[in-house]
Amino acid sequence: MSTMSTAGQAATSRTGAFQGRNGKTVAGTVEIGQGMVVLAGFSSDEGPDLHIYLTNGDQENDIAAGKELGSIAFDKTSQTFSLSGLDAAGFSTVVIHCDKAKAVFGAATLK
Numbered sequence: 292m293s294t295m296s297t298a299g300q301a302a303t304s305r306t307g308a309f310q311g312r313n314g315k316t317v318a319g320t321v322e323i324g325q326g327m328v329v330l331a332g333f334s335s336d337e338g339p340d341l342h343i344y345l346t347n348g349d350q351e352n353d354i355a356a357g358k359e360l361g362s363i364a365f366d367k368t369s370q371t372f373s374l375s376g377l378d379a380a381g382f383s384t385v386v387i388h389c390d391k392a393k394a395v396f397g398a399a400t401l402k
Contacts, residue, residue: 307385307399309333312349317397319368321385328360328372328385335365340391343372345382349398354388363387 304324309317319333328343335341341364346357360372387396 305401307401309397309399311397312395315396317387321399323379326374330370333368335387335396337365338389340389341365342388342390344386344388345379346384346386348384349386349395
């Protein structure tokens with residue numbers, strides 16, 4: 292592999308499986324690659340203000356230090372978000388967070 296421009300992660304995709312947090316249910320998989328974050332088989336407990344974040348953990352301080360990718364639909368199984376030039380190589384976790392309640396609903400560790 293000869294891609295050194297973005298910490299060696301540009302040409303490879305990383306994936307993870309969501310697990311619920313704080314008594315909430317979140318399921319499905321996430322794949323990051325080619326400038327996109329793609330959710331498949333996704334489902335979540337309903338929340339009033341759900342957002343998806345790239346982070347380095349699943350605690351509130353990790354959310355604050357992470358990057359929000361957008362609002363997320365709890366009941367839409369396939370969703371895609373653009374990284375808009377953001378280098379995802381520096382992040383280890385994808386988090387589903389209710390901004391209004393300041394609660395982590397679920398997280399997926401990227402491999």
